[in-house]
Amino acid sequence: xxxxxxxxxxxxxxxxxxxxxxxxxxxxxxxxxxxxxxxxxxxxxxxxxxxxxxxxxxxxxxxxxxxxxxxxxxxxxxxxxxxxxxxxxxxxxxxxxxxxxxxxxxxxxxxxxxxxxxxxxxxxxxxxxxxxxxxxxxxxxxxxxxxxxxxxxxxxxxxxxxxxxxxxxxxxxxxxxxxxxxxxxxxxxxxxxxxxxxxxxxxxxxxxxxxxxxxxxxxxxxxxxxxxxxxxxxxxxxxxxxxxxxxxxxxxxxxxxxxxxxxxxxxxxxxxxxxxxxxxxxxxxxxxxxxxxxxxxxxxxxxx
Amino acid sequence: xxxxxxxxxxxxxxxxxxxxxxxxxxxxxxxxxxxxxxxxxxxxxxxxxxxxxxxxxxxxxxxxxxxxxxxxxxxxxxxxxxxxxxxxxxxxxxxxxxxxxxxxxxxxxxxxxxxxxxxxxxxxxxxxxxxxxxxxxxxxxxxxxxxxxxxxxxxxxxxxx
Numbered sequence: 001x002x003x004x005x006x007x008x009x010x011x012x013x014x015x016x017x018x019x020x021x022x023x024x025x026x027x028x029x030x031x032x033x034x035x036x037x038x039x040x041x042x043x044x045x046x047x048x049x050x051x052x053x054x055x056x057x058x059x060x061x062x063x064x065x066x067x068x069x070x071x072x073x074x075x076x077x078x079x080x081x082x083x084x085x086x087x088x089x090x091x092x093x094x095x096x097x098x099x100x101x102x103x104x105x106x107x108x109x110x111x112x113x114x115x116x117x118x119x120x121x122x123x124x125x126x127x128x129x130x131x132x133x134x135x136x137x138x139x140x141x142x143x144x145x146x147x148x149x150x151x152x153x154x155x156x157x158x159x160x161x162x163x164x165x166x167x168x169x170x171x172x173x174x175x176x177x178x179x180x181x182x183x184x185x186x187x188x189x190x191x192x193x194x195x196x197x198x199x200x201x202x203x204x205x206x207x208x209x210x211x212x213x214x215x216x217x218x219x220x221x222x223x224x225x226x227x228x229x230x231x232x233x234x235x236x237x238x239x240x241x242x243x244x245x246x247x248x249x250x251x252x253x254x255x256x257x258x259x260x261x262x263x264x265x266x267x268x269x270x271x272x273x274x275x276x277x278x279x280x281x282x283x284x285x286x287x288x289x290x291x292x293x294x295x296x297x298x299x300x301x302x303x304x
Numbered sequence: 305x306x307x308x309x310x311x312x313x314x315x316x317x318x319x320x321x322x323x324x325x326x327x328x329x330x331x332x333x334x335x336x337x338x339x340x341x342x343x344x345x346x347x348x349x350x351x352x353x354x355x356x357x358x359x360x361x362x363x364x365x366x367x368x369x370x371x372x373x374x375x376x377x378x379x380x381x382x383x384x385x386x387x388x389x390x391x392x393x394x395x396x397x398x399x400x401x402x403x404x405x406x407x408x409x410x411x412x413x414x415x416x417x418x419x420x421x422x423x424x425x426x427x428x429x430x431x432x433x434x435x436x437x438x439x440x441x442x443x444x445x446x447x448x449x450x451x452x453x454x455x456x457x458x459x460x461x462x463x464x465x
Contacts, residue, residue, distance in 0.1 A: 006459075118453045167450045190453035198456045216459040249456060262440070265423045265433040268352045269305050269313055273360075273403050274440055279456070 005164060006197040006207070006215045010295030011241060014085050015160040015186075016303045021066060022132065022158045026140060029155055033136040037145070041126045042106040051096065051104055053129060054086060092116040092191070094125035117169065120189040124169050128186070131171035135182045138175045157181045161241075162295075165190035199248045200288040201225065207293040218291045222299040226287035239297045240289040246281030316351035320344050331422045334432045338386050338420050346373045349388035349418040352434060360402040361394025361412055370394050385421035392416075396447060405447070412446045415439040 005012070011019075022032065035053040044050030067082035090096050095107035095115035107114055107123075114121050137144060139156040159181055165188070172185040195214040202217040209216065217223075226234055226242065234240075262271045290296030292303075305313065314321040323344055327334035338345045354371045357363075363370025370393045377389040392414040397407045416438040423433040441451075 008454075119450055165452050165454050194454050195457045196454045198458050203459055214457065262436045262438055265425075265435055267305065267425065267431070267433060268348070269309050269355070271352075271356070271434075271436050275403065276451075 005162070005194065005295045006217050007200065007243065007290055007295045008164060008196060009241065009243065010162045010164070011160065011292075011297045012162075012295040013292060013303050014089070015162055016292070016297060016301065017082060017085055018089075019158065019160050019301075020303065022136065022139075022160075023155075026153055026155050029136055029140055033133065033140065033142075036129055036133040036136065039129055041129060042123060050106065051090065051125070053132075054090065055104070090125075093128070096125065116192045117189045118191060118194075120168055122169050127169055127171050131173055131184055131186075135173050135184050138173065138182045158184060160184050160186065163187045164194060198250065200243050200245055200286060200290070201247055202291065202294070207291065215294060217288075218294050220291035220293045222289070223291035223294070223296070224289045226289075237289075237299050239299055239301045241296050242287050242289050244285060244287050247283035247286045248281075249279045250282055251277045252280045312355055313351050316355060317347055320347040320351075324348065328432070331431050335384065335386075335420070335422050338432070339380050342375060342379065345378070345386050345420065346375070346388055348420065349373065349390055352418060353390065353416065353436065354392070357392045357394065357414060360396070360398065361392070361414075362397050364393040364395060364411065381419060381421075385419055387417055387419045389417050390415075402447075408447055410447060412443060414443050 022029070024032070032053070035056065039050060039053040041050045065083065067086040087098065090104070091098070092115045095111070096104050097108070098104050112121060113119065114124055117124075134144065135158050137146070139158055141152050141155075142148065156175070156177065157180060161183070163185055168189060170187050172183075172187065174183040174185065175181075176183065193214060197217050200217060202219045202223055204212070204216050204218050206220060207215045207218040209218075222237075222240075224231070224234065224237075224240070262274055292298045314324070317324055320343070323337065323341075327337055338348065350371050350373065354369055357371065358369060361370070372391055372393075374389045374391075378387055381387045394412055394414070396402065396410050396412055399407045416436055419435040419437070420432055421435075422430050425431050425433065444451075
């Protein structure tokens, strides 16, 4: 799980990996759905039973964990493998902990916030589990809890996006049967280290350059800036995430002082409500598809 | 301040309106009076803050229109300033007056400290000026607002600390 995302919307290696985890043959998706339905999260009798949907992969790759399969390992700049990303998801998103013996425990009831989220406490595991359960049911053409097997042969594709920030964690499940896809939008609070870039444009070759304290937009694969009559083939990309916004954003130093600082000296009655930072979109509007390591997606959907 | 604002301000000052009008153009004498007369200082702090607060929130019953000062934590600050600690108890039942947000019906306590001293104005004059240290974050929290903890940063690579 990235410890920061330079954009407000992200897919990136982690969610792309999760997409690959979800999108399989109908039979394998059904097995994964069975696991999700059987999992009870923090309400389970044992922690392992609560997380079995993500800890115990459906037996589709022999005895090997799906997450540990080298072919599925994310080769992102931090060299994180699938198991590392899975465990990050469980600890940072769900707030669960694991001891040295590998035994998982539910969120600490005495901790005021969950996982690495700032200003938020909630059962993230249950939200994600319920959202993925419903998205798999929709992909397979099943009503909630329905056990009818074997349909359809060609399930809908599940796609995932992560939108940050929001006051609390929620997931949107948006089926588009006519487009043969189910979109799951994970809307989350901000999290530790979650700085965002003032610009969508990349000036770094890598998302985590040496000495940088936070991820930045990069020119890694498959970063692309759309230019009118200068981007042949852009419409042919199989996957992309185009963000349309100003090329830069700055706070305005010329705003009336009462909007930022009521402790500034002023005459009687000359004060008002501070609006914190007011951002000005500066420079022309640009259209950019971020690199996969920076939270975008590869043209072919590969990881990273 | 506009004529309308000044009329409101003087009305809010009540019996201290004459003191204000007689002293406002003599900053040294004005500050001396503020330092020596706690009731005048409190009235000025109230007249400066209460009208705006009442335009955002309906006062609850306590104090004078919801506004109360704590004289035990007010008075001279150093040699040339004076402060008044105050709080305002109200209900957010007015639509769109506070930064455009809809009424929440929530009770709020606005806490602040008003500092008065002689300082240069934007026009270069020396006058008695005010600084209001208001617990805005506390107020925003009472209204249910949350802070966006994602800080936009430029993407220059900083030097190592």
